[in-house]
Amino acid sequence: MRKLNLRQLILLLSVSTAVLILANTFYTSHKTQRDLLIAQTLEANQAYASKMANSIEDFLSAAQQQLAFAAQDVLLAGNNLEKLGHIANRLNEQTDSFNSVFIVDTSGVVIAASPEAVGLFGKVVMSEGAEQALRERIPLVSKPYVSVTGRLLVFISQPIIDAQDNYLGFIGGSIYLHEKSILYSLLGRHYHANDAYIYAVDSGGRIIYHQDAERIGEVIVGNPVIEKVVKQQTGSQYLLNSHGIEMLAGYAPVPSTNWGVVTQRSLEATLSGMDQQMLAVAKYSFPFFIFIVWLVWLVSRWISKPLWQLARSAEELDEPDINTQISSISVWYFEASQLKRAMLRGLAGLNKKMGKLNLENITDPLTGLINRRGMQIALDEWERQEQPFSVIVADIDHFKRINDEFGHDVGDRVLQTLAQHMQAASRPDDLVCRSGGEEFVILLPQTETAVAHRVAERLRKRIAESICPNVNRPVTLSLGVASWPCGSASIAQVLKNADIALYAAKDAGRNQVQASQTACE
Known part of the structure; x- marks a missing residue:
């Protein structure tokens, strides 16, 4: 299969980059506009709901004031039914606050009503609103209920009390919920x-x-x-x-x-209309995109020769005279010159970079601790040197709950925070490792079990008393401790003993340290 030459590769890379940038720009623009529209709509709806709620609150307050003022007129009217009827009619007709108005005495008898067509004059009202008003004798707004006339309504009432604090009944207004009412006018x-x-x-x-x-x-x-x-x-x-x-x-x-x-x-x-807007943006962006592609094609031919020579040299880095070959390449623009210099510097530092690469292979990318591969290398070397050591195996309690409740990003930050605490609490010769998931291993050379147990207990307290980012409850560790050599047990068996001690700590209630109980024979 014929490989792409450098000019074609530059063209392909540039066009691909342009496409990706364009796609990302459209995606970002679309998402930004979408989020903005949603946020603006939520804010507008909340503001509108608050405005309407305030309007209802103001209406109810005004309605109670109207009823309170009418209650004083009822006192002045005494037992004059004509005047009482006039008060009820005026209250009902002067505003749209109520669909009907009633004046009721202490026995629950309607002594005035407007409109008269409701047919309750002279009758005892048995509705929930009336009974509540007679029972509680305070200004009230009832819950919705079905009245004796079969209507779903809300009843607003005001007690009638004379100068001697004698309760004489109440005056109230109904708002019909299934018919044209003040709620329709307000909302x-x-x-x-x-x-x-x-x-x-x-x-x-x-x-x-x-x-x-x-x-x-x-x-x-x-x-x-x-x-x-x-x-x-x-x-x-x-x-x-x-x-x-x-x-x-x-x-x-x-x-x-x-x-x-x-x-x-x-x-x-x-979100309606946003897609059409995005299409309009794409329509005007496309000619510019074509121009960019043509320009990249032109420039790729212009710069291909020196870069092609450098690329050929890169394929022959193992040649003995490669430095001479690279030095002889004529470069006439800054980038090619920098690339040539970088290749020469790269040859000089190749061994150093290889060493760094090996270090990265034994390092956990999330926490910066030694990974399982690096830990095994250290253990193999200690076994060869017959180096005594103790091992602390630590596991985060209920880590799955943290991931499930707060998300894996928070879980990763918890792992990073604990790793920092472990490194801060360890000695220069100690090896702090992440063996996988939420489990950590600390290797303490030339350390007895009792000393390792105290180190583990200090670490446990430090973690329990620390605050992990974005977690609203303590994060704790369960730890197991074991030491090598342990009789004829291998290092793998000692690590297993530490794991057994760890699970014993979890079984005992977590957030504690257990030393291995396995006898060394």
Whole structure:
């Protein structure tokens, strides 16, 4: 198979780089715009929900004030039914606050009502709102309930109390939830009418306003946004609605009633138009991309000759006269000159770099500790020299929980932090190794078991008292200690004894040190 020449390789590499950069630019731009649109929509929905919640709060406060003022008029009217009826009519007709108004005496009898068509004048009202008002005798906003007229409504009431603090009944107004009411006037339709909507719920998750009137009165279960807003929380989040549609929701509570207002817009609607925008960007970027390809092709021919010569020389680095060959290459621009100098310097430092490469092969890239291969090399050398040593095997307790709860990135930072503590707590001649996963090994030359046990205990306390990044609970170690030589046991058996001691520490409750109980015979 014919290989690419240097000019073709430069062209291919440059074009590939340009394509990758262009693709990355589009991806980054798309993701950035997507995240920005989502963040802006969440913020706007939360702000809109808060505004509507404040409007409802202000309305309820104003409605209570209207009822309180009317209650004083009721006291002045005494038992004059005509005046009482006029008060009820005025309260009902002067604003859109209520669908109906009632004045009720202490026995629950309606002594005035507006409109009169509700047909409750002179009757004892048995609704939840009326009974609650008669029972508690304080200003109230009821939960939604079905009235004696069969309507789903909310009842706002104000007690009537004379100058001698005698309770004379109450005056109240109803808001019909399935009919045109003040909630419709306050909430109306969201400004993205076709793609988003706003709804309100009571403290039990029952819908008290929705642009789809058929859903009013429905109790929503399992919706995380509703669960938060009925707990009087304010915020925004992504969720799947009851139809499986991705939504961006903002929510805010109405403190005085424990109601909540939710504003939602579909993710699809939020991101609509972005793809067309990206296509427009691509359309205008393509001619520039073609120009770049042509320019790279032209330049590749221009620079190929000296680079081709250097590349040929790179293939013959084992030749005895390679330094002379490289030195004789004529380079006429800075990059080629630097490459020529780098190749000459590279030849001089090749052995040094090979040594560094060997070091990298025995080093764990995550923690910077000696890896299992390097540990085995050290153990083989100590065995050859008959060097006594103790070994500490350490394992992070419940490390899987850390990865599962906080993610593998946090788990990696925990491993790095523990590695730093181990290196800081070790002596210059000690070897700190990562044998795999969350398990570490510390080799202590010329150290007895008792001394190693104390070292392990100090390390255990140091880790338990330290704070690992992004983990909101202590991270602890279980450790096992063993020593070599141990009778006729091999080094592999001693390492196994340390592992057995480690598992004994875990079985005993973790976060402790156990020394090997295996007898050395």
